[in-house]
Amino acid sequence: MSTEPEPASKDATDAVDTGPETPGTAEASAPGAAGPAEVSAPDAAGPETAAEPDAAADAGAASEVRPDEPAGQGSDAGDGDGAAAQVSEAEAELAAQRAERERIERRKAEKQGPIDAGGKLSGTAADLLAAVRAVESGEKPAAPVFGAPEPAPRPAPEPVRRARPEAAAPPAGPVGPAGPAPETVQSVRRVLAEGGAPEALAPQTAALLGEGAADALRADPWQLLRVGGVRPEQADGFARALLGAECGPDDERRGRAVTVWLLEQAALAGHTALELPRLTATLAQRGVPDPDAAVQSTLAEGEALAFQDALEEPGARPERAAGGAEGTGAEGGEGEEGEERPVRVLIGLERYALAEESLADGLARLVNSAPKQDGSAADWEQAAASAPGSAADLIRAVAGHGLVLHTGGEASLAEPAALLRAAHALGLRAWAAAPGPLGRDRFAALLGAPTADSASPGQAAPAVVTVTGLLTGAEGPGRDADGALDLDLLVVLDAPQLDVEAGALLAESLPDGARLVLAGDPAVLWSVGPGRVFADLLAARVCPQVASRLPDPGPLGELVSGIGIGELGQVEAPGKEIVIVPVRDAGEAVHRTVQLVADSVPRAIGVPAEETQVITPGHGGAAGTRALNAALKERLNPGPGRFGGFDPGDRVVHSPAPGRVLPGRVVTADADGLHLSCAGGTVVVPKDRVEGSVRHGWALTAHQALGGRWPAVVVVLPGDAVQALSRPWIYTAFGRAARHLSVVHGVEQALPRAVAEVPAKPRTTRLPVLLTPQVPVTD
Numbered sequence: 093m094s095t096e097p098e099p100a101s102k103d104a105t106d107a108v109d110t111g112p113e114t115p116g117t118a119e120a121s122a123p124g125a126a127g128p129a130e131v132s133a134p135d136a137a138g139p140e141t142a143a144e145p146d147a148a149a150d151a152g153a154a155s156e157v158r159p160d161e162p163a164g165q166g167s168d169a170g171d172g173d174g175a176a177a178q179v180s181e182a183e184a185e186l187a188a189q190r191a192e193r194e195r196i197e198r199r200k201a202e203k204q205g206p207i208d209a210g211g212k213l214s215g216t217a218a219d220l221l222a223a224v225r226a227v228e229s230g231e232k233p234a235a236p237v238f239g240a241p242e243p244a245p246r247p248a249p250e251p252v253r254r255a256r257p258e259a260a261a262p263p264a265g266p267v268g269p270a271g272p273a274p275e276t277v278q279s280v281r282r283v284l285a286e287g288g289a290p291e292a293l294a295p296q297t298a299a300l301l302g303e304g305a306a307d308a309l310r311a312d313p314w315q316l317l318r319v320g321g322v323r324p325e326q327a328d329g330f331a332r333a334l335l336g337a338e339c340g341p342d343d344e345r346r347g348r349a350v351t352v353w354l355l356e357q358a359a360l361a362g363h364t365a366l367e368l369p370r371l372t373a374t375l376a377q378r379g380v381p382d383p384d385a386a387v388q389s390t391l392a393e394g395e396a397l398a399f400q401d402a403l404e405e406p407g408a409r410p411e412r413a414a415g416g417a418e419g420t421g422a423e424g425g426e427g428e429e430g431e432e433r434p435v436r437v438l439i440g441l442e443r444y445a446l447a448e449e450s451l452a453d454g455l456a457r458l459v460n461s462a463p464k465q466d467g468s469a470a471d472w473e474q475a476a477a478s479a480p481g482s483a484a485d486l487i488r489a490v491a492g493h494g495l496v497l498h499t500g501g502e503a504s505l506a507e508p509a510a511l512l513r514a515a516h517a518l519g520l521r522a523w524a525a526a527p528g529p530l531g532r533d534r535f536a537a538l539l540g541a542p543t544a545d546s547a548s549p550g551q552a553a554p555a556v557v558t559v560t561g562l563l564t565g566a567e568g569p570g571r572d573a574d575g576a577l578d579l580d581l582l583v584v585l586d587a588p589q590l591d592v593e594a595g596a597l598l599a600e601s602l603p604d605g606a607r608l609v610l611a612g613d614p615a616v617l618w619s620v621g622p623g624r625v626f627a628d629l630l631a632a633r634v635c636p637q638v639a640s641r642l643p644d645p646g647p648l649g650e651l652v653s654g655i656g657i658g659e660l661g662q663v664e665a666p667g668k669e670i671v672i673v674p675v676r677d678a679g680e681a682v683h684r685t686v687q688l689v690a691d692s693v694p695r696a697i698g699v700p701a702e703e704t705q706v707i708t709p710g711h712g713g714a715a716g717t718r719a720l721n722a723a724l725k726e727r728l729n730p731g732p733g734r735f736g737g738f739d740p741g742d743r744v745v746h747s748p749a750p751g752r753v754l755p756g757r758v759v760t761a762d763a764d765g766l767h768l769s770c771a772g773g774t775v776v777v778p779k780d781r782v783e784g785s786v787r788h789g790w791a792l793t794a795h796q797a798l799g800g801r802w803p804a805v806v807v808v809l810p811g812d813a814v815q816a817l818s819r820p821w822i823y824t825a826f827g828r829a830a831r832h833l834s835v836v837h838g839v840e841q842a843l844p845r846a847v848a849e850v851p852a853k854p855r856t857t858r859l860p861v862l863l864t865p866q867v868p869v870t871d
Contacts, residue, residue, distance in 0.1 A: 272298035279306035287330040293319055314349035324350050341379050347386025350378050352395050355441045359622040362855040364448050365440030397445050401861040403434045444622050447596040452862035454599025458494035459635055459867045464605030467518035475514040482641045483507040487514050489636040490607055498611040500640025508583045508611045509539045515581050522581040524556045527589040529771035531799030532558050535585055563597050576603035586799050587612035591621025615656040616824045620751040628859040634867040652827045660847040675838040678714035678810040682723050688806050688834050690727050697832045699804040706791035707825045708808040709816035721788035735761035736782040745789040746770050753796045755789055794825045805829035811838045817846035
């Protein structure tokens with residue numbers, strides 16, 4: 093069995109596997125015969141071929157999709173502090189997400205015109221756009237014909253400051269997550285049993301479909317596809333059991349459900365939308381007789397949105413659309429009068445499509461607005477002159493621009509640190525934010541600043557926070573009277589981890605005149621969530637970009653830098669900084685890994701086991717995180733696992749929300765749940781959420797390890813991990829080591845081949861297209 097991630101990621105691969113010629117298109121294997129609606133075991137997935145093999149798995153709270161997890165990408169289990177009556181971090185994050193959803197709804201209601209058009213369309217594309225416009229006007233178009241005339245394209249809007257969501261105030265006392273009523277769950281359980289589906293799906297099905305879930309399932313059994321881990325063939329079996337002779341592959345309800353399911357799988361693989369031809373081809377492979385009608389029905393019901401984007405000729409310089417800040421006089425994105433430009437039609441889920449639009453608008457506002465005049469030009473120049481190398485370039489760029497990108501490896505973090513110190517000296521309210529606590533604590537140590545978890549009474553307010561803590565108000569400066577973040581400069585570290593939703597929340601939360609710096613290493617794995625914000629901005633060239641000239645030092649720096657450019661060369665390591673341990677099979681890989689962590693590395697390198705991190709491509713398989721963690725626990729902290737498989741002292745990772753990872757250790761357990769020490773604080777995970785949100789943490793995937801650095805790292809590459817390897821994965825995993833790297837090597841020539849030939853798999857996103865009409869392109 094391979095070390096692939098879990099079934100959701102396999103489905104995502106089936107849905108959106110991209111070919112080399114057309115980024116972001118989808119392919120799928122022909123669907124198997126629809127069987128009974130039962131959910132397969134997590135390890136039953138086939139080999140994973142996504143570029144970031146652990147991405148979709150890590151998007152769930154427990155990095156896998158299980159029948160008993162809450163609906164969606166994974167558990168949304170919250171955490172709480174038994175000693176303090178306050179809202180948990182997960183609940184605060186959910187409140188912020190609800191506020192953002194409300195803002196998006198207001199934004200949708202404010203739209204007066206059709207979706208931007210990049211050229212003239214005909215045939216199916218025009219029909220789809222007409223369907224969208226009919227939905228926006230409150231009408232439902234006829235299914236077979238869409239004859240409404242196409243309005244003229246609307247001009248690109250000027251950057252406008254929109255109302256921001258206000259931070260949700262924490263309730264007076266502990267508030268548990270509002271779950272479905274017991275009678276609702278029971279009624280859904282009866283319907284599931286009647287259709288032959290696992291009754292364990294009842295809680296998340298009831299939570300998804302609401303109070304009338306049982307009636308909704310009877311009226312449309314394919315609604316079961318909305319539950320995480322359920323596949324089309326399983327939903328087909330459930331529908332046949334409930335509908336009998338009325339069930340057929342041409343059912344309109346089935347076509348809509350499979351369309352939405354494919355778009356959700358695409359989001360798990362990182363896409364914010366899918367190209368129409370690939371979507372319809374995949375629908376046909378999934379047994380939908382009339383894919384065009386299925387897409388039209390999905391659009392008519394408002395379950396997805398259609399977009400058309402103008403395509404630039406290869407190598408052509410992007411041009412501003414009519415109605416931009418300078419008004420070029422071009423009409424509708426056309427060059428010469430009457431000349432049509434090529435376009436692509438995309439279909440996307442509203443959640444991600446509108447988040448990407450919101451992100452583009454927020455970034456355009458920063459680019460087109462003059463930054464607040466904090467300090468004179470002479471003061472900024474003096475600060476730059478006192479900074480070394482490319483740190484001076486960064487300070488000069490930030491002085492005159494609202495948005496700046498900074499790229500570089502681990503050593504380059506010294507430059508954002510120099511910027512933050514200079515900004516503080518100039519009197520700016522400057523903060524740094526990292527996607528997770530690993531990156532936050534790493535940068536705080538470099539900066540010499542306390543974190544929100546480590547600051548003691550009387551210390552200055554910490555300047556380094558997590559993105560989630562900043563947005564929810566749990567960390568950072570809080571918000572001003574207008575609801576904007578109360579700061580002048582924000583440096584976002586590990587920026588490649590930002591997805592479109594987190595990016596939209598950040599951009600919309602910044603006050604007018606603020607400066608935003610996105611800093612990160614473009615060679616690492618992209619975000620777990622949909623989008624590739626940092627890479628898209630680098631490609632769009634809409635703001636200054638400062639490339640660090642600080643190389644990562646030593647043999648490890650030389651090795652990782654070579655991988656970044658596609659070369660895996662021989663590196664001299666006189667101090668045993670790099671050790672290759674060949675193995676024949678997965679069993680030997682597990683044995684040698686335990687030996688390295690528990691004995692060899694502490695004895696030969698001087699790094700204790702608690703400071704050594706194991707990284708492997710996936711959770712399942714004979715050498716995945718589960719197998720490795722079981723073996724490491726038996727050696728390092730043996731015990732009966734009497735608390736849901738855990739014992740005091742166990743090293744764990746807690747995922748309070750999809751895509752978020754908090755490393756920690758088990759302290760104890762009682763009637764309230766499992767008590768963990770995570771990121772300097774105490775977290776209590778309720779008993780019913782332990783299985784879905786807590787894993788042992790001696791071994792992690794590369795996505796879980798992003799943002800962290802350990803004195804010693806053991807990367808495990810068993811023979812069945814070949815399909816999971818890519819240049820970004822290897823670069824990320826090897827780059828987590830600060831002093832020593834051991835590679836348990838069982839993939840032979842697949843390792844250098846992956847470094848040389850397997851780049852990041854393309855993602856379909858719209859951010860560059862959305863930004864181009866609003867901001868000038870920089871040279």
